[in-house]
Amino acid sequence: xxxRTLSGALILLGLxxxxxxxxxxxxxxxxxxxxxxxxxxxxxxxAEAPPKEIWRAKVGIGFSAVSVxxxxxxxxxxxxxxxxVRSFDEQSGKQVWEHRYASDIGAMxxxxxxxxxxxxxxxxxxxxxxxxxxxxxCLKLTDGSVVWKRHLAKEESLVVPDWGFSxxxxxxxxxxxxxxxxxxxxxxxxxxxTLWRSDGAESGYSTPVPFREKGKSxxxxxxxxxxxxxxxxxxxxxxxxxxxTRYGVNAADPIIWNDKVFISSGYQKGSGLFxxxxxxxxxxxxxxxxxxxxxxxxxxxxxxxGFDGDSSSRAMLKCLSLKTGEIVWEDETFGYGALCGADGxxxxxxxxxxxxxxxxxxxxxAASVTPSVLPADCxxxxxxxxGRLYCRNSKGNLVALDLIRTR
Amino acid sequence: xxxxxxxxxxTASLAGASFIPMPLLGAGPAKRYRTALIGCGWWGTxxxxxxxxxxxxxVVGLCDVYRRPLQVTADEVEGASGDQPQLFDDxxxxxxxxxxxxxxxxxxxxxxxxxxIDALKSGAHVFVEKPTSHTIGESQAMLxxxxxxxxxxxxxxxxxxxxxxxxxxxxxxxxxxxxxGMVRMFVTGGAGGKETPSPNSRVPTGMNWxxxxxxxxxxxxxxxxxxxxxxxxxxxxxxxxxxxxVHWLDQVLWWTDERYPKSVYxxxxxxxxxxxxxxxxxxxxxxxxxxxxxxxxxxxTATWEHRKFAGNQSEKHRIGAYFYGTKGVFHMGxxxxxxFYPKGNSDSPVHGNPDFSDKKDGxxxxxxxxxxxxxxxxxxxxxxNLEVAHRSSVLxxxxxxxxxxxxxxxxxxxxxxxxGDSEANALLRRDYxxxxxxxxx
Numbered sequence: 001x002x003x004r005t006l007s008g009a010l011i012l013l014g015l016x017x018x019x020x021x022x023x024x025x026x027x028x029x030x031x032x033x034x035x036x037x038x039x040x041x042x043x044x045x046x047a048e049a050p051p052k053e054i055w056r057a058k059v060g061i062g063f064s065a066v067s068v069x070x071x072x073x074x075x076x077x078x079x080x081x082x083x084x085v086r087s088f089d090e091q092s093g094k095q096v097w098e099h100r101y102a103s104d105i106g107a108m109x110x111x112x113x114x115x116x117x118x119x120x121x122x123x124x125x126x127x128x129x130x131x132x133x134x135x136x137x138c139l140k141l142t143d144g145s146v147v148w149k150r151h152l153a154k155e156e157s158l159v160v161p162d163w164g165f166s167x168x169x170x171x172x173x174x175x176x177x178x179x180x181x182x183x184x185x186x187x188x189x190x191x192x193x194t195l196w197r198s199d200g201a202e203s204g205y206s207t208p209v210p211f212r213e214k215g216k217s218x219x220x221x222x223x224x225x226x227x228x229x230x231x232x233x234x235x236x237x238x239x240x241x242x243x244x245t246r247y248g249v250n251a252a253d254p255i256i257w258n259d260k261v262f263i264s265s266g267y268q269k270g271s272g273l274f275x276x277x278x279x280x281x282x283x284x285x286x287x288x289x290x291x292x293x294x295x296x297x298x299x300x301x302x303x304x305x306g307f308d309g310d311s312s313s314r315a316m317l318k319c320l321s322l323k324t325g326e327i328v329w330e331d332e333t334f335g336y337g338a339l340c341g342a343d344g345x346x347x348x349x350x351x352x353x354x355x356x357x358x359x360x361x362x363x364x365x366a367a368s369v370t371p372s373v374l375p376a377d378c379x380x381x382x383x384x385x386x387g388r389l390y391c392r393n394s395k396g397n398l399v400a401l402d403l404i405r406t407r
Numbered sequence: 408x409x410x411x412x413x414x415x416x417x418t419a420s421l422a423g424a425s426f427i428p429m430p431l432l433g434a435g436p437a438k439r440y441r442t443a444l445i446g447c448g449w450w451g452t453x454x455x456x457x458x459x460x461x462x463x464x465x466v467v468g469l470c471d472v473y474r475r476p477l478q479v480t481a482d483e484v485e486g487a488s489g490d491q492p493q494l495f496d497d498x499x500x501x502x503x504x505x506x507x508x509x510x511x512x513x514x515x516x517x518x519x520x521x522x523x524i525d526a527l528k529s530g531a532h533v534f535v536e537k538p539t540s541h542t543i544g545e546s547q548a549m550l551x552x553x554x555x556x557x558x559x560x561x562x563x564x565x566x567x568x569x570x571x572x573x574x575x576x577x578x579x580x581x582x583x584x585x586x587x588g589m590v591r592m593f594v595t596g597g598a599g600g601k602e603t604p605s606p607n608s609r610v611p612t613g614m615n616w617x618x619x620x621x622x623x624x625x626x627x628x629x630x631x632x633x634x635x636x637x638x639x640x641x642x643x644x645x646x647x648x649x650x651x652x653v654h655w656l657d658q659v660l661w662w663t664d665e666r667y668p669k670s671v672y673x674x675x676x677x678x679x680x681x682x683x684x685x686x687x688x689x690x691x692x693x694x695x696x697x698x699x700x701x702x703x704x705x706x707x708t709a710t711w712e713h714r715k716f717a718g719n720q721s722e723k724h725r726i727g728a729y730f731y732g733t734k735g736v737f738h739m740g741x742x743x744x745x746x747f748y749p750k751g752n753s754d755s756p757v758h759g760n761p762d763f764s765d766k767k768d769g770x771x772x773x774x775x776x777x778x779x780x781x782x783x784x785x786x787x788x789x790x791x792n793l794e795v796a797h798r799s800s801v802l803x804x805x806x807x808x809x810x811x812x813x814x815x816x817x818x819x820x821x822x823x824x825x826x827g828d829s830e831a832n833a834l835l836r837r838d839y840x841x842x843x844x845x846x847x848x
Contacts, residue, residue, distance in 0.1 A: 104603065159608055162630060201612055225475065225612075246449065246479045247634070268483065288486060313767065 025385040026069040028117040028168035028207050029253055035298040036341035037384035042404050044345070046357045050370035051389055051401035055093025060084050060396040061105065062113025063166075063294075067127075068385035069120040072096065072141060074127055077396045078105045078113035085118055085129050085137070087144060090386065093400060097144035099129075099137065106132050106164045111377070111394045115166030115205065124189065128176060132164030136178070138192060148192035152180055158200040161224060161248060166205040170219060172232055177208040177219050183228045183237050184208060184221040196235030204250035206296075211256045213238075213276065220256065224248030227263050239280045245269045252292035255299050260284075262322070266293025266310045273322060285325035290318055295381050298341035300360040303328065305346050311336045311379055317348065319362055328362045333369065338381040347384060349391050352376045355401075373399055440532075440783070443468035443507035445498045445522050447480035448634055451513030453768065454534060454563070455480065457776040458511065459488050466490040468505035470498045474613030476634065496615050498522045502529045509783075512536060513563075515637040516644040517623040520545035520846050524552040527560070532783050534776070536563040538653040538800035539793065541623070541644065544836030546797045546804070547823060548846035553793045561779035561789040562796030566654045567661065568778055569771040570762040575745035578737070578759070579662055584747060585733030587662075590709040592655035592728040594647055599696075599716025602680040604689035605631055622843035629690040639692035645807045646694030647713040648673070652806065655711070655728045656702070657791075657799035658739055662730070665704045667798065667820025673700035673810040679716045700806035701815075711806065742769050808834045 023031075023039045030037055043049055060077020067074050073088040083103040087096040105112035119128045125141040134153025139146060153160050158180055167179030175195060176187040183198035204222025210232070211218055217232045227250060228240030243250055245265045255262040261281060264271035270288035274281040290297075290308045293315075297306020302322045308330070309315030315336035319328040334350035341347065341360060346367075348356035353372035358365045374393040383390040384403065392398040442464035444455045448471075458464040466484045469492045471477040477494050484490050495501040502510070502525055510526035512519060512535040523535050527549075539562055540546040553560050566572050578584070607627040610616040616628050623642045626632070637643040638650045660666075675698030677683065683693035700711040719725045727740035735749040740761075747757040764773035775791065782789035801823070808825075809816050812834060817826040825831040839845045 159611075201609075244475055244479050244482065246452075246476060248475065269479075 023384075023386050024069040024120075024122070025383050026067050026120040026122055027170070028065060028067070028119070029209075029296070029381075030340070030383070033207075033209050033253070034255065034341075035296060035339075035381065036300075037343075039342050039384055039387065039403075041343045041345060041357070044357060045368050046355060046370050047368035050355065050373075051403050053373070054388065054400045054402050055088075056400070057086075057088060057093055057095070057398045058396055059086055059392065059398045060113065061111055061394060062396065063115045063380045063394060064113075065117040065380050065392070066383050066385075066390045066398070067118055067120045068383065068388075068390070069122050070125075070141065072120070073385075073390065073400070074118045074120060075392065075398060076114045076116075076118055076129060078103065079396075081105075083114050083131055083135075085127065085139065085144065087127070087141070090388075099139055099144045099146070101131065101135060101137070103131055103133060103135065108163060110163075113394070113396075115164060116168045116207075119169040119171060121171050121189065126189075128169040128171060128189070130165055130167065130169050130178060132166070133160055134158055134165055134180065136169075136176075136187065136192070138189070150187070150192050152178070152185070152187075156180070156185070156194065156197055156200060159202045161202050161205065163205065163249070165203065166251065167203070167207040167221075170208040170210060172210060172217065172219075175232060177210075177221075177232055179203050179206055179208050179221045182223040182225075183240070184219065184230045184235065186232065186235060198230075198235060198237075202248055204248070206251055206253045209253050209256055220254045220261065222250035222254075224250070226250070227254055227261075239276075241272070241274060241281050243269075243272070249293070251294050252296040255296055255304070257299065260322070262299075262304065264290055264292035264296065266291045271320070271325070273325060287325045289327050290320045294379055295338050298339065298346070298360070300341065300344065303360070303362045305341070305360050306339060307334075307337055309336065311351065311377070317365065319365070321362070329364055331365045331367075333365075333367060336379070338379055340382050340384060342384050347382050347389065349374075349378045349382050351378055353378050353391075353393065355382075355389075355391070373401065437463050438784075439463055439465045440508040441465055441467045441506065442509040442511065443470065443492070443501055443505060443531075444480070444511045444513065445470045445501070446511075446513035446515075446518070446536075447471040447476040448513065450536065451511060452476075452480050452483065453765070454511050454513055454772060454776070455484070456487070457772045458509070459484070460773070461776055461780060463780055464509065466492045468493050468495060468501045468507055470495040470501045472496050472615040472618040473611065473634070475611070496618060499525065502526060502531070507531050509534065515633075516541040516649065517642070518621055520549055521622065521843070523549045523560070524846050527552045527556055527558050530556075530558065532559045532779075534561045534563070534779055537657075537791075537796060538645065538649050538803055539796050540800065540804075542834075542836050543801055543804050543808075543823070544848065545846060546800055547848040550793050550797045551848040552846075557786070559779065559782040559786070559789060560793040561775065561782065562791040562793060562800075563772075563775065564654065564657050564791040564796055564799065565771045565775045566658060567790040567795070568774045570774075571744045571759045572658065572739065574759045575737070575739050576658075576661060578745065578747060578757070579730055579739075583757075584730060584735060584737045587730050587732040587737075588707050589731040590659055590707060590728055591731070592652065592659070592709065592711045594651045594655075594713045594726050595717075595722070596719040596725045597715035598718075599679050602677075602691045604684040604686075604691045605629060606689050607687070620840070622839035622845070624840060626685065627687060627690065631690060631692060636692070639694040641693050641807075641811075644694075645803055646698070647715070648698060648700060648711060648803045648806050648810075651713065651726075652700070652711050652803040653800055655739075656709075656802040657796070658728055659702075659709050660795075660799050660802070663704065663707070665706065667818060668702040668704045668709070668802070668805075670703040670815055670817045671700065671802070671805040671809050672815035673698060673711075673806040674813075675699060675810060695810065698806075698810060700803075700809070702802060702806075
C-alpha cells in the first residue's frame with residue numbers, strides 16, 4: 001500500500017538554487033526542470049501587441065533549445081558535416097564564440113541535427129554539451145575552449161538510440177548525470193571521468209530530472225523500454241516502470257511533484273500517473289488520450305498543459321486533469337507545437353511558427369496568437385529568460401523577442 | 408504450375424468495388440473469427456487495427472521475434488478490444504496453440520511463404536502482405552497450398568480496391584484513352600546522396616535475431632535492417648521494385664487481358680548510394696538506388712523506373728503509372744488520384760480524386776479487409792486473392808532476377824519457367840539456411 005507519509009518527500013532540486021542569476025534559464029526545461037519560468041509577463045495581449053524581435057541568428061539544423069545565463073545565450077545546430085555549439089551575447093545577439101566538431105546529421109525520417117540543449121554551469125563557468133552520437137564536451141563559458149571531452153558511445157560501448165542521444169546534461173554538484181545506457185551514467189564534472197554507468201543498451205531521449213526521496217539524491221532517466229529512478233551517487237536503480245513504445249521513443253521528461261510522477265510518450269502510447277509507494281511506483285491511472293511525443297507538458301496545480309500527438313499526425317494542445325487522467329479541453333489552433341509556462345500562462349509556438357499566449361486554466365483556452373515569427377518546423381520548446389523569449393526552428397533560425405517592450 | 412483455372416478473377420476484381428458494409432450476412436451478430444497476427448510492426452498493426460475495427464475478429468495470438476513491438480501491439484489490442492492474445496516469438500507454436508481461424512502475415516518478404524503455407528495447412532484463412540514472397544518458387548508453393556484446400560487468401564494489394572483505382576480502371580477500359588500501346592510505371596524522388604555505412608550493433612534486448620533471419624542468410628544485426636529497413640536488403644526483400652513496383656505492375660495486370668509478359672529485362676545499380684557494404688562491423692543497404700525494368704507483352708510494352716535521388720520537379724506526378732493511349736495520357740497515381748490528359752491541347756484533363764479509408768497513410772486497407780471477410784463468409788475469391796497476387800508478384804521478382812543476372816529473360820507464364828536459361832531458372836528459388844527447408848511447390 002501507498003504510504004501517505006511520503007507525501008512531500010520528493011523535492012525537486014533547483015540547479016544551484018539561489019545561485020541562479022535573476023531569471024536565467026541555464027538548462028533544458030529551465031531553472032526548476034519543469035518548463036516554467038519564474039518571470040512575470042507585462043504584456044498579455046499578443047494578438048494586438050506581439051513581442052518585438054530584438055535579434056535573430058542562424059544556428060544550424062537541429063532541435064536544441066537555448067540556455068541563458070551570465071549574459072550568454074548558448075545553443076547548437078548542424079552545418080555542413082559539423083555540429084556547432086554557439087554562444088551569443090544576450091543583449092546584442094552577436095556571436096561570441098563557437099565550438100565545432102564533426103558529426104553526422106542523422107537525418108533518419110526527419111531533418112536531423114542535434115537534439116539536446118547545452119547546459120550552462122554557472123558555478124564552474126562551463127558549458128556541457130552532449131552530442132547526438134555520444135560526444136560529451138566541457139567548454140569554457142567565456143571562450144568556448146575545450147576543458148575536457150569524451151566520446152562516450154565509443155569509449156563506453158553504448159548503443160546509440162535510433163535518433164541519437166537527445167537528453168541534455170544535468171549537473172548536480174560535481175556530477176554530470178546523462179541519459180545514456182538503460183539507466184543513466186554519471187561523469188565527474190571536473191575531470192570527465194566516468195563515475196558510474198548502467199548497461200549500454202538503448203537509452204531513451206529524455207533529460208535526467210532530479211528529485212530527493214528519503215534523503216537520497218535521485219534522478220529519473222528513460223530507456224528505450226521504460227523510466228527508472230537512479231541514485232545519483234551510486235547509479236543504483238531504485239525503481240523502474242516498463243513503458244514500451246513502438247520505436248523506443250521515451251522522450252518527454254517526467255514530471256515529478258510531491259510523491260507523484262507523470263510520464264508520457266507519443267506513437268499512440270499515452271500517459272501514466274504514478275505514486276511512489278514503498279520503494280516502487282504504483283499506477284494511479286493510465287490513458288491513451290495524451291501522448292507527448294517530444295516535449296513534456298507543463299504543470300499548473302492539478303492540471304497539465306501540452307501537446308498531444310505526433311509531429312506527423314493530427315496533434316493538438318490539451319489540458320489534462322491529474323486527478324482523473326481525463327482530458328479537460330483540447331484546442332486545434334496550433335496543431336503540433338511546443339510550449340513553456342510563465343506567470344500562470346502558457347507560452348506556445350506552433351509548428352508553423354505562430355506564437356500564442358494563453359492563461360493556463362482548466363476552464364478553457366483563449367490564446368492571443370501572433371503571425372508566424374519563424375517558418376516550420378518549430379518543434380523546439382520556447383525559452384523565457386530575462387524578459388526575452390527565444391524560439392528556433394529545425395532549419396536553424398533563432399529569434400530573440402522582447403516580452404517587455406512590444407511594438 | 409498452372410495458373411489459368413480460375414476464370415472469374417476479372418469480374419471478382421471489379422465486384423470488389425462495391426463492398427458491403429457490416430454486418431455482412433443479414434441480421435444477427437456477425438461471426439467473430441479467432442485472429443492472429445505474425446509480424447507486429449507498424450504495418451502488421453495497421454492491418455490488425457482494421458481487423459478489430461471490422462468487428463469480426465477476436466485477437467487470440469500475436470507473434471513477433473522482437474518482444475518490444477509484440478508487447479506494444481498486445482497493449483494496444485487489449486486497450487482497443489479487451490482481447491488478451493497469447494504472445495509468441497515462433498509462429499509454429501502459435502498456430503499449434505491458439506488454432507486461429509484467420510492469420511495475418513506482415514513479416515519481411517523472406518518470412519511470407521512458410522507461415523502462409525503452415526497457416527493454410529492448419530485450416531486458417533490468410534491475409535498476407537505483398538509481394539507474396541521473396542523468390543518465385545515460394546509464391547508458387549503458397550499458391551499450391553491454397554489450391555489444395557478451401558481457405559481464402561487475401562494479399563495486401565490495397566490498390567486493387569481503392570476507389571480511385573476502381574474508377575480509373577473503369578475509365579481506362581471505357582475506351583476514352585483510346586488504344587493503349589505503352590505503360591510507364593515509376594516511383595521517383597528522394598534526397599539522394601552517398602550512403603554512409605552505419606555500425607553493426609548488438610541485437611536489441613528481446614529480439615531473436617536468428618529467428619528474424621530465419622530461412623534467409625544470417626547477417627550481422629544493423630539498425631538499418633530492422634525495425635523497418637529490410638526492404639532495401641536483397642537477402643530479405645526485393646528493393647523498391649519488390650515493395651512499390653508490385654502495386655503498379657498489379658495495376659497493369661488488372662488492366663490488360665494478357666496474363667504475363669513474354670520477356671523481362673532490368674538494369675540499374677547504386678551510382679549515387681555507392682557500393683554496398685556488409686562487413687563484420689558496418690553495413691549499408693544493398694538494393695539499387697535506381698533501376699529500369701522492361702516488361703514486353705504481346706500487345707504493349709510496360710516499363711518500370713525508380714530513382715531515390717534528384718527529387719522530381721520536372722514532372723507533375725512522382726509515383727504511379729502512365730498509360731499511353733491513342734487519345735491521350737492516363738495517369739494512375741496515389742494521393743494525386745487519377746488524371747487523363749487528352750492529346751488535344753484544348754481539351755481539359757479529366758480527374759478522379761482518391762478516397763482513402765486511411766488518409767494519413769493513404770490506403771484502403773479497410774475495404775480490402777471487408778472484401779476478405781466477404782470472401783470467407785461467401786466462399787468467393789477476394790480481389791487480391793493469391794492467384795491474382797501471385798501473378799502480380801512474379802513480375803517484380805522477375806525484374807529483380809534479371810537485374811541480378813545481368814541479362815533479359817524470356818518467360819513462359821503458363822509453365823512459370825524461364826525459357827532456355829538454366830542459370831536463370833535456378834534463381835527462381837534459393838536454398839534456405841539450415842534447418843529451414845525451401846517450400847517447393
